[in-house]
Amino acid sequence: MNLHELWSIFVMQGFAGISLFSVLLLMGLGLALIFGQMGVINMAHGEFMALGAYTTYFCSTLVQDHAPRLLPFYFPLAIVLAFVLSAALGAFVEWAMIRHLYKRPLDTLLASWGLSLIMQQTYRSIFGAREVTPTLPEWLMGSFKPTDAIDIPINGVFVLALALAVTGGLVIFMFRTPFGLRLRATVQNRAMSNAVGINTKLVDRLAFSIGCGIAGIAGAAFTTIGSTGPDSGSRYIVDAFLVVVFGGAANLLGSVASAFGIAQAQSILEFFLDGTKGKVATLLFIVVILMFRPQGLFPSKVRSS
Amino acid sequence: MSKPADFLLSVESLGVSFDGFKAVDGFNFYLDRNRVHVIIGPNGAGKTTVLDLICGKTKATSGSIKFKDQEIRGLAEHKIVRAGIGRKFQNPSIYENLTVFENLEISHPKGRGVFGCLMFRRTEEVLGRIRAVAEDVALLELLDTEAGILSHGQKQWLEIGMLLMQDPELLMLDEPVAGMSVREREATAKLIKKISGQRSVIVIEHDMEFVKEIADRVTVMHLGKILAEGSMEHVQADPKVIEVYIGH
Amino acid sequence: MLFKTLFKSRAEFLSYAALTLLLVVVLPVLLPVFRLNLFGKYLTYGFVGVGLVLLWGRCGILSLGQGVFFGIGGYCMAMFLKLEASDPITTKIQSTPGIPDFMDWNQLTHLPFFWEPFKHFPVALLAVVLVPTALAFCLGWAMFQRRVGGVYFAIITQAIALIISLGIDGNQGYTGGRNGITDLRTLLGWDIRSTSAQYILYFACVFFLLLCGLAAKYIINTRMGRVLVAIRDREDRVRFSGYDVALCRTFVFALAALISGVGGAFFVLQVGFMSPSLIGIVPSIEMVIFTAVGGRLSVVGAILGSLIVNLGKTTFSEAIPELWLFLMGGTFIAVVMFFPNGVAGLMEPGGWLSTKLEPFKAMLFGRSGPGSGAGNEVVEVVKNTSVSIAQTTEVTK
Numbered sequence: 001m002n003l004h005e006l007w008s009i010f011v012m013q014g015f016a017g018i019s020l021f022s023v024l025l026l027m028g029l030g031l032a033l034i035f036g037q038m039g040v041i042n043m044a045h046g047e048f049m050a051l052g053a054y055t056t057y058f059c060s061t062l063v064q065d066h067a068p069r070l071l072p073f074y075f076p077l078a079i080v081l082a083f084v085l086s087a088a089l090g091a092f093v094e095w096a097m098i099r100h101l102y103k104r105p106l107d108t109l110l111a112s113w114g115l116s117l118i119m120q121q122t123y124r125s126i127f128g129a130r131e132v133t134p135t136l137p138e139w140l141m142g143s144f145k146p147t148d149a150i151d152i153p154i155n156g157v158f159v160l161a162l163a164l165a166v167t168g169g170l171v172i173f174m175f176r177t178p179f180g181l182r183l184r185a186t187v188q189n190r191a192m193s194n195a196v197g198i199n200t201k202l203v204d205r206l207a208f209s210i211g212c213g214i215a216g217i218a219g220a221a222f223t224t225i226g227s228t229g230p231d232s233g234s235r236y237i238v239d240a241f242l243v244v245v246f247g248g249a250a251n252l253l254g255s256v257a258s259a260f261g262i263a264q265a266q267s268i269l270e271f272f273l274d275g276t277k278g279k280v281a282t283l284l285f286i287v288v289i290l291m292f293r294p295q296g297l298f299p300s301k302v303r304s305s
Numbered sequence: 306m307s308k309p310a311d312f313l314l315s316v317e318s319l320g321v322s323f324d325g326f327k328a329v330d331g332f333n334f335y336l337d338r339n340r341v342h343v344i345i346g347p348n349g350a351g352k353t354t355v356l357d358l359i360c361g362k363t364k365a366t367s368g369s370i371k372f373k374d375q376e377i378r379g380l381a382e383h384k385i386v387r388a389g390i391g392r393k394f395q396n397p398s399i400y401e402n403l404t405v406f407e408n409l410e411i412s413h414p415k416g417r418g419v420f421g422c423l424m425f426r427r428t429e430e431v432l433g434r435i436r437a438v439a440e441d442v443a444l445l446e447l448l449d450t451e452a453g454i455l456s457h458g459q460k461q462w463l464e465i466g467m468l469l470m471q472d473p474e475l476l477m478l479d480e481p482v483a484g485m486s487v488r489e490r491e492a493t494a495k496l497i498k499k500i501s502g503q504r505s506v507i508v509i510e511h512d513m514e515f516v517k518e519i520a521d522r523v524t525v526m527h528l529g530k531i532l533a534e535g536s537m538e539h540v541q542a543d544p545k546v547i548e549v550y551i552g553h
Numbered sequence: 554m555l556f557k558t559l560f561k562s563r564a565e566f567l568s569y570a571a572l573t574l575l576l577v578v579v580l581p582v583l584l585p586v587f588r589l590n591l592f593g594k595y596l597t598y599g600f601v602g603v604g605l606v607l608l609w610g611r612c613g614i615l616s617l618g619q620g621v622f623f624g625i626g627g628y629c630m631a632m633f634l635k636l637e638a639s640d641p642i643t644t645k646i647q648s649t650p651g652i653p654d655f656m657d658w659n660q661l662t663h664l665p666f667f668w669e670p671f672k673h674f675p676v677a678l679l680a681v682v683l684v685p686t687a688l689a690f691c692l693g694w695a696m697f698q699r700r701v702g703g704v705y706f707a708i709i710t711q712a713i714a715l716i717i718s719l720g721i722d723g724n725q726g727y728t729g730g731r732n733g734i735t736d737l738r739t740l741l742g743w744d745i746r747s748t749s750a751q752y753i754l755y756f757a758c759v760f761f762l763l764l765c766g767l768a769a770k771y772i773i774n775t776r777m778g779r780v781l782v783a784i785r786d787r788e789d790r791v792r793f794s795g796y797d798v799a800l801c802r803t804f805v806f807a808l809a810a811l812i813s814g815v816g817g818a819f820f821v822l823q824v825g826f827m828s829p830s831l832i833g834i835v836p837s838i839e840m841v842i843f844t845a846v847g848g849r850l851s852v853v854g855a856i857l858g859s860l861i862v863n864l865g866k867t868t869f870s871e872a873i874p875e876l877w878l879f880l881m882g883g884t885f886i887a888v889v890m891f892f893p894n895g896v897a898g899l900m901e902p903g904g905w906l907s908t909k910l911e912p913f914k915a916m917l918f919g920r921s922g923p924g925s926g927a928g929n930e931v932v933e934v935v936k937n938t939s940v941s942i943a944q945t946t947e948v949t950k
Binding site: 035039041097100101104105106107109110111113114115116117118120121125234238241242245274276277279280283284286287290291292294 | 613615692695696699700701703704705707708709711712713715716719720722723834838841842845875878879881882883884885886889890893
Binding site for chain 3: 360362381382383386387391392394398399400401402403407410411412414416417418419422423424425467471
């Protein structure tokens, strides 16, 4: 193996890491919003992602059966639909369940675990236990070859672009819109926000539902790089939580950095060790760091009161 | 003035900063035994932070804190407590789900280790102490009451009682009469006077009448620094103090 | 004196006695040995539940990695049994006789060093108790010292459960991999699958479970129990009352791990295998579910919870597999949202059920005499439990 080949492996494996990074980032962003900003642990987050994936699959079958000519165009619509459906379900869950448990964060964790069981079984009943893959538009297939040895799949580039766009959108939303300001105010001082006329209940519901909506987008993105089963979401949930905690819970850009680090470490280690060992090594590394630095990589600076 | 070794507590050039903001800066403080020393000052002067620094809740960035000639800066909170410093918080911090009796019992200094806890027995000595302290803080009748349903003033007393159970040599009381009626205030003043017979007390308080009544010595803080120190009459006459209180 | 520490009231004593009666007399008399063995398996989760009552119910620390300690205790026992089952004569067709079959399949030619000590029964027994405890102590000390708590602790312990189960899964040659350690037949030459052995192991399991339950009750009713609750509710004050909060938490975490490990060992003895599927995220969180359903504050509740949920799981997942997860998920949401103190909390005087059923209760319980059949016994247990829970929850209210 010469240096050139090694370099090619690095680039390609690095790119495989980019796909994982994109999914982790999209999962992590939703969680960072829900957990980091609101302190709520949503164990069903992975199932919201699966909802997005199944929505995409559903759109693709629908288009294929009734309007095959539209096949190249349905995907963006599916992403929007994935977002809307997940966000709507998120808002409902917040209303029915989460809002009653804001003062008991450990209990939200357990209740949302119950929810995730129900959602998984729902997928199993509707779509079957087998994994499904939507028919992707032509333009997402194929790959891009800068040199002979390097082969970069277009779907990976697309997912990365989507993840970065959503991140950018969320940052703008959080820091440049009136709602973002209200959300940040509510996080910092709920009582005061109430007093100055912010409808904090509405803020909570919107934040939760947007977080779930982003998970839906993650699911839509996920369909381009893997197939979807009832438990697809739950396979990513621990990683996604670690992304958020490792990045410093309330810090969106920390989540981006930690998603990148975790995904790259995992995919490069997976190449040199075998699959599970690479994952075990990455997780172990993160857990050890978190034990010594529980505030994560980029803690938000707040004067302790 | 006695020489440094005689002080119960001597704090020298103590400072802490939060992200560059100096909440307490160059703070010097000496406390004799069996004295009541009151710290006053406008909001945000750093009074509570000083107590936090002494009891280890906040870690100081510079300076030294010597208690009975032992450096205690950097010790874990429970070790500082075991050295003999008790702390009452601004909002009454008691175990609201436990009864008054259990609140006092849990504060008894015997058996604070893991095995001490497992072997702890309600001996006559323990029961006697609880009774005596409950009498001091006027809660003898309410020993079996759940602490959560006490009045605000009674909660404050209970917390003082919990500190007395610990038998500390230094008590630090953060706003002990906030939210109390006039009569409760008088009773508290008497209580503090009585306590200071065998131990020293640092009090943070806004109520000047109350301060006048209990203070042996007063320190005025402003913007993290000491503005004036001395007897109540002395600091009240200090133009800088008047400036801070009236100028704002 | 000891009696008074164990049982704060007569009702508390009666509920524990009723549970003992149920486990020691009623179930063995009523159930065929196959079913009894199944109940024995459920009860091994009860060990984890007892640990969680101390750790989660009393001290407010939610660990989503209790399966790890259960599993490690189980593996320590399974390794000994596997070595016993892999003597050179039985395994003479292997290319390397005398080592466990899965090692042979993975081209290992000698026993890995960490398997060596498990050739000796006393060492294995000691390991069942010590390894989970030591691991929990180290993890707990590292985290509690740095004040890692609440949801962070839950997430980190969950990640640890994932790491350990993946780690065992991925190293087939050393651990048996995904299939785990199987075909365990004898303990010191004694066939653990015979009917008599299944009875004996069931009773041994019940004995140790009740013993662990008593230990937990002892702790709850001493000063330690009050300090744990105080830490849960007002951590700072405890620190400023002069207690080492991190040490207390580490102690209770290590103790819960120890109890879970014993449960894991009994699981292996009664079921005859151990695998990473009992360690990972799902089983670990299910153990929390059992405890929550039974009642996180009550020792008797947690044991009953592991029985009820697992009985439900076996019954319903056979009869209506489609609906079982809906039922389980729904039950769990309902318990967390509306009955945070579980079945035990429901039954307490003034609790939800007693207010609804007050008129019926007198009628129902008034008539049922002792020893009038199994149904009544169970009712008795439940009834008495309810009273005892009331007693125990009073402390924490």
